Amino acid sequence: MPTSVHQLDDGAWLSVNDARVVNVSDLWWLARQDFCSCDMTDFLAEGFVEIGVDHPDIEGRIAGQCIECGESGVTDWLTLGRVVDLESSRFLGVDPTSVHVPERRRRLASPTE
Numbered sequence: 393m394p395t396s397v398h399q400l401d402d403g404a405w406l407s408v409n410d411a412r413v414v415n416v417s418d419l420w421w422l423a424r425q426d427f428c429s430c431d432m433t434d435f436l437a438e439g440f441v442e443i444g445v446d447h448p449d450i451e452g453r454i455a456g457q458c459i460e461c462g463e464s465g466v467t468d469w470l471t472l473g474r475v476v477d478l479e480s481s482r483f484l485g486v487d488p489t490s491v492h493v494p495e496r497r498r499r500l501a502s503p504t505e
Protein backbone atom coordinates (compact mmCIF):
# COMPACT_ATOMS: atom_id res chain seq x y z
CA MET A 393 0.00 0.00 0.00
CA PRO A 394 1.42 3.40 -0.90
CA THR A 395 2.09 5.81 1.91
CA SER A 396 0.08 8.99 1.78
CA VAL A 397 1.36 11.98 3.69
CA HIS A 398 -0.15 15.39 4.22
CA GLN A 399 0.14 18.39 6.44
CA LEU A 400 -3.04 19.44 8.25
CA ASP A 401 -4.32 22.48 10.12
CA ASP A 402 -2.07 24.99 8.36
CA GLY A 403 0.99 22.86 8.86
CA ALA A 404 0.48 22.08 12.53
CA TRP A 405 0.28 18.33 11.93
CA LEU A 406 1.92 15.73 9.78
CA SER A 407 -0.50 13.01 8.78
CA VAL A 408 0.49 9.58 7.46
CA ASN A 409 -2.22 7.53 5.79
CA ASP A 410 -4.82 9.81 7.33
CA ALA A 411 -3.54 9.39 10.89
CA ARG A 412 -2.10 12.42 12.65
CA VAL A 413 1.36 11.35 13.72
CA VAL A 414 3.42 14.44 14.50
CA ASN A 415 2.56 17.84 15.82
CA VAL A 416 5.05 20.42 14.56
CA SER A 417 7.92 20.30 17.04
CA ASP A 418 9.07 23.41 18.77
CA LEU A 419 12.83 23.49 18.45
CA TRP A 420 15.11 21.91 15.89
CA TRP A 421 18.87 22.03 16.05
CA LEU A 422 20.18 22.54 12.51
CA ALA A 423 23.74 22.23 11.23
CA ARG A 424 25.31 23.00 7.83
CA GLN A 425 22.32 25.04 6.83
CA ASP A 426 21.80 28.04 4.57
CA PHE A 427 18.91 29.27 6.61
CA CYS A 428 20.77 32.08 8.36
CA SER A 429 24.34 33.09 9.09
CA CYS A 430 24.59 31.30 12.45
CA ASP A 431 26.94 28.30 12.63
CA MET A 432 24.18 26.27 14.19
CA THR A 433 20.56 27.30 13.95
CA ASP A 434 18.30 26.99 16.94
CA PHE A 435 15.19 26.75 14.85
CA LEU A 436 11.73 27.48 16.22
CA ALA A 437 9.34 25.48 14.04
CA GLU A 438 5.99 27.03 13.23
CA GLY A 439 4.53 24.76 10.60
CA PHE A 440 5.14 22.09 7.98
CA VAL A 441 5.23 23.63 4.52
CA GLU A 442 5.88 20.64 2.28
CA ILE A 443 5.86 16.96 3.04
CA GLY A 444 7.35 14.19 0.97
CA VAL A 445 8.11 10.49 1.11
CA ASP A 446 11.50 8.98 0.38
CA HIS A 447 10.83 5.46 1.51
CA PRO A 448 10.88 4.67 4.32
CA ASP A 449 11.64 8.22 5.39
CA ILE A 450 9.10 10.98 5.67
CA GLU A 451 10.64 14.35 4.95
CA GLY A 452 9.47 17.87 5.12
CA ARG A 453 10.28 21.53 4.90
CA ILE A 454 9.38 23.58 7.95
CA ALA A 455 8.60 27.27 8.29
CA GLY A 456 9.94 29.02 11.34
CA GLN A 457 12.58 31.24 12.80
CA CYS A 458 16.13 31.18 14.13
CA ILE A 459 15.85 32.22 17.75
CA GLU A 460 19.48 33.44 17.79
CA CYS A 461 19.40 35.99 14.97
CA GLY A 462 15.70 36.24 14.24
CA GLU A 463 15.93 35.21 10.58
CA SER A 464 12.69 33.58 9.47
CA GLY A 465 11.85 31.44 6.49
CA VAL A 466 11.56 27.85 5.37
CA THR A 467 14.17 25.14 5.86
CA ASP A 468 15.43 22.78 3.22
CA TRP A 469 14.29 19.17 3.51
CA LEU A 470 14.57 17.53 6.91
CA THR A 471 13.93 13.92 7.77
CA LEU A 472 10.96 13.93 10.13
CA GLY A 473 10.83 10.22 10.80
CA ARG A 474 10.00 6.97 9.14
CA VAL A 475 7.08 4.69 8.64
CA VAL A 476 8.02 1.45 10.37
CA ASP A 477 4.87 -0.47 9.61
CA LEU A 478 2.86 0.29 6.49
CA GLU A 479 -0.16 -1.70 7.60
CA SER A 480 -0.75 0.29 10.75
CA SER A 481 1.05 3.45 9.53
CA ARG A 482 3.16 3.21 12.65
CA PHE A 483 5.49 6.16 12.54
CA LEU A 484 8.73 6.76 14.38
CA GLY A 485 9.66 10.41 14.62
CA VAL A 486 13.19 11.77 14.85
CA ASP A 487 14.36 13.67 17.91
CA PRO A 488 14.33 17.34 16.82
CA THR A 489 16.82 18.28 19.53
CA SER A 490 19.57 16.12 18.09
CA VAL A 491 21.53 17.70 15.22
CA HIS A 492 19.81 17.74 11.83
CA VAL A 493 21.25 18.68 8.48
CA PRO A 494 18.74 20.10 6.01
CA GLU A 495 19.26 18.91 2.46
CA ARG A 496 18.49 20.75 -0.69
CA ARG A 497 16.70 18.00 -2.46
CA ARG A 498 16.49 15.85 -5.34
CA ARG A 499 12.88 15.50 -6.32
CA LEU A 500 10.71 13.63 -3.91
CA ALA A 501 7.81 11.45 -4.80
CA SER A 502 4.62 13.42 -4.88
CA PRO A 503 2.90 13.27 -1.49
CA THR A 504 -0.07 11.40 -2.88
CA GLU A 505 1.94 8.58 -4.41
Ligand SMILES: [Zn+2]
Pocket residue numbers: 428429430433458459460461462463
Ligand atom coordinates in the same frame (compact mmCIF):
# COMPACT_ATOMS: atom_id res chain seq x y z
ZN1 LIG B 1 20.48 32.49 12.97
